[in-house]
Amino acid sequence: MAEKASESSNSISLNTVDGKIFKVSPTIANQMQTIQSLIKAYDSSRVISLPHVNAFHLSKIIEYLEGKSATTVSAVKEFEAQFMKDLSLKQLKGLLIAVGYLKVNELLELMPKTVAKLIENKSVEFLRKFFGIVNDFTPSEEAKIREEIAWAFDGVDED
């Protein structure tokens, strides 16, 4: 779908980390702050290389930006819900990195909500694994804190 929009002469070429070239319309490109500032800094005819963003993630972002222009508020909500539901955990994490790097305004609002909902009832161990954070508490420190806030561990989902 990205390629289809590419025929117009002022489309912008984006090169993903896995070597695929996407041509996107200025309307789509301008919704990504990082691309916007790169276009301003260079000229728009140049191919812009994107570290941290692979073809799958970029195609999802374009799919989102095209899809959320639905006509009604409820249609947009439904589209957003389905869009997020279709992602695996791995895809969600990858997309989060891509969105954080490209600074896609709308998704910077939607994705934190999706991630917050996902992790809200999760365990500390799930969180460490999800974000790749190393536990820097000593076992005795950790045991002490766990005891102090034992009530906050009620009702935690299984990982």
Added chain:
Amino acid sequence: MDLENSTPMLLQDDDQAMLDDLSSFLPSDLVIEILSILPVKSLIRFSYVSDSWNFLIFSSDDFLKKHLHRSITDSKFRHHHLLAEIKRNDFSGDMYCLSNSPKSLFDNPPPPQSPLSMILYDHPSIEFPRGTLIIGSCNGLICWVSKCDNCVHCLNPSTRVESMSPPLGRGLLNSTMFGFGYDNLSDSYKIIAIYKTMGEVYTLGSGIENRRKLEQSVPFAPTQWKDRDSGARFVSGALNWLAIRPDGTLVVVYVDIGHEKGGYFMLPSVIDENSILDSPCLWVLGGCLCFAYELGNSESTLWQMKEYGVSESWTKLLNFRFEDVGNICLSQYFPRPFFMFDNGEVLLRINKNGVFILYNTRDKSFKKVILQSDDVIWYQASTLIESLVSPC
């Protein structure tokens, strides 16, 4: 989403390394954004994911304020709770409890005859001994004074941290009116005590010996309608009480908590028509000061001050006869507004046994809701928004 569900698309080794080290590849403000919309209970648990998260959650003032702002402005009121005053049917004691988010109560209503615990937020109920005066609640804190120990107590029920002042001087409690609120000029929480028209200020955490006189006190003494109702309504940076002017007119007296100055303004003018109001009360609904009263033991009226301090902005929100909503009136249990949703619906307790109505202020329709029918009398409620604010 399934953690192990790898996708058919090709993932390079680099990708996998990035995903395993997600936080290093995310801008820190994106992680903070995610955390700022979590409930307090989740944050308390995640405070020991790592040292830096612990610092962010417990020690960063910026994060605390961002989280509070997110909670206050959440369109689904997910972090709002009803701080409800309830009584056991056998009058064994008064207690306060925190309900689940008011929206979730109606989106997923508990089945009829549910026990009280079904609709409570998971903090245990807060029971107070006799002689406790609730001063108010603000930004997730509940503040009260106790005649038993003569101290000011403050509790954040979401973090379960509580503080207690040294004993107050003697004589402060009798017929003293109180208020509790946040002063954004000094970024602190203040307790105001008014005796007749004289006022004193005490800043939370500053040491009770540092309490001082109000620079400019209130023009008329706040009126105490009921023994235990001595707390002010905090809205738009000011504490508000009802008072009777020497000419007999009911007015609102206030103390601007930042400038520590008092004043007064008028109530809606229509109430002056020789009518005797039952149980006049101030409330805060939808972030605005509200004024409710009963007339002739048969009808209930609620006004909202759309723009704080501007008497011309009083707007009648609702007016109904008790019989029209099926209320068998017992004077102690006049209808009480509990919460206002952003679509203009007002939740009112209309009977003593868990019977509520959701009154639509736009088309004047209503529907009846029964929250539970344990041996509990719902008395009145205010809104508490969960926060990380420390009561110390």
